[in-house]
Amino acid sequence: MSSRTTFSKGATKRTPPNKNPEYEFLGPPGAVAMIIVLPLITYGLYFNCRPGFGCIPAYWDSKDGFWPSINTDPTAMASDLWNFFVSYWDSDAFDLYSLFMVFLFVCYLVIPGEVVEGTVVGGIGGSPLTKDRSNYKLKYKINALRTLILIVGLVIATLYTKGVEPFLFLHDHFVGLITASLVWTFCVSIFVYIWSFLPDNDGQEKILACGGNTGNKIYDFVLGRELNPRFSSSPDSTFDIKYFIELRPGLIGWILLNFGMACKQYHDLGRLTNSMVAVLVFETFYVVDSLWNESAVLTTMDITTDGFGFMLANGLLTWLPFNYALQARYLAAFPLDMSPTHCAAVIATQFIGYYIFRGANGQKDSFRRYGASAPQNKGLKYMETASGSKLLISGWWGTARHINYFGDWLMALAWSLPCGFASPIPYFYPIYFAVLLIHRELRDEEKCHKKYGKDWDTYCEIVRWRIIPYVY
Structure with missing residues (x-):
């Protein structure tokens, strides 16, 4: 190197x-x-x-622009990709x-x-x-x-x-x-x-x-x-x-x-x-x-x-x-066109997701900006780490360590539900987003563990759930 x-x-x-x-x-x-x-x-x-x-989900043949199978030879694969791109x-x-x-x-x-x-x-x-x-x-x-x-x-x-x-x-x-x-x-x-x-x-x-x-x-x-x-x-x-x-x-x-x-x-x-x-x-x-x-x-x-x-x-x-x-x-x-019941389910999912997402993020921002003594933060419990940081252990953040991710994912689901259930393709985004959020949560957990050490272990014992209370 x-x-x-x-x-x-x-x-x-x-x-x-x-x-x-x-x-x-x-x-x-x-x-x-x-x-x-x-x-x-x-x-x-x-x-x-x-x-x-x-x-x-479908496979494609050469007449429609896709190759029927992927050639594992690196040179041939590069050629296929280039031809596909140019076409x-x-x-x-x-x-x-x-x-x-x-x-x-x-x-x-x-x-x-x-x-x-x-x-x-x-x-x-x-x-x-x-x-x-x-x-x-x-x-x-x-x-x-x-x-x-x-x-x-x-x-x-x-x-x-x-x-x-x-x-x-x-x-x-x-x-x-x-x-x-x-x-x-x-x-x-x-x-x-x-x-x-x-x-x-x-x-x-x-x-x-x-x-x-x-x-x-x-x-x-x-x-x-x-x-x-x-x-x-x-x-x-x-x-x-x-x-x-x-x-x-x-x-x-x-x-x-x-x-x-x-x-x-x-x-x-x-x-x-x-x-x-x-x-x-x-x-x-x-x-x-x-x-x-x-x-x-x-x-x-x-x-x-x-x-x-x-x-x-x-x-x-x-x-x-x-x-x-x-x-x-x-x-x-x-x-x-959605039925009234379908429409109500979509709207409810969207608003519940937004309520969790914005409520959790707003609570964290308010606590960081104004501290525990502010009237809007009265009653919120927290633990203080050796580094001097304060970690919320009540309110939204007492239910799960990344509860905002759950709200964000519910909104993603609400964007796909209007498409009905004739195909799984419109649900690609909430499926992919779930994987992304879990990976991001794991990265953040590792980062926080390095930053807070044993204090993070104590915090995790108090706030047991990662994203969805009683599920994950």
Whole structure:
């Protein structure tokens, strides 16, 4: 393994890779699998759920664009993947997706927004200005919701002047847009990986992610080598590539794709079904709520701990918008009107999920912000750790250590229920999301155990359940 050469004020400094890395996701073989399998899942969900074919698990033959079996020879596999990718290249879709990305970038730069300071981030290395890692915080510009409002205004103006026709492009060129997003995913991933080896333009040394500096090129490329790739390491710089991509392309793109699917249904039926309306309202509300609370993302593991590489880039540019739009795309192809009972069950699931999710997160935020003495926190019990941190052991957080995950998952289920039960494909998201949340919970448990030691064992004895009380 070779060490990394970095530059600081004209000097050369080396930050060696981790010689005993704690690999996640099955290590380098898992990283290779992600590069291949994640894009194929997104394509597979499209080809197994479209008009004229149906929406069921299926195999494909060569006449329909898929190979009947996967060749295990690496050279042949690479050739098959490349031929498949090229066969679904759509220049118009690529131009539109690229225009969307450029538009978001310009909006970030020109739309006014509050500049906030993030939480302490964790990594290795550091410039002379940031040797004290206990105070290493970055600044971020908050204007994602204003960007969405501008886009909504442009959409309304287009609807008023040209109707739904322009938005049918999103439905008709869906697979081409997937391919375009993957081109951007790989380009961004390659850029930030190479960028992590270069000195900043102001001569400051970069901060690497603890898990992405193993020395294994493939693994580091996928997990992300640099923690916060920026064009400048200056404390006053606000454009962070990972932060920019974290909310804007994925969440806003998801809502735009949903809207395109709704336009397709309206174009074909002359109306929207109540199931389509439910999906649009619930998922749009989730996105607006996320953008309204944009600064909350600054405390997540994505920002503070994980490097920015292929895994996050694919998740935010491709996986999120195109796989999360599955319910709306299903209903565009297979319209469904819910019965009053069905509709009531969907609404109840959504509101219970949101009540748990927002109640738990709000209680934790209030406790952290105002302390136990605040009137709204009166009666909440907590235990104090040796590090000085306080862990809630009553209220929402006394029922399960990650009760908010349960609420989040119930909302995901509510977005799939309007599709009925004719096919399991629309339920891909809650199934995948359950696996993701359990994995995230396990990672968080490990992190907290390292941080709190025996205090965490005591806490787990008091709050026994992980996510769902009396179940898990």
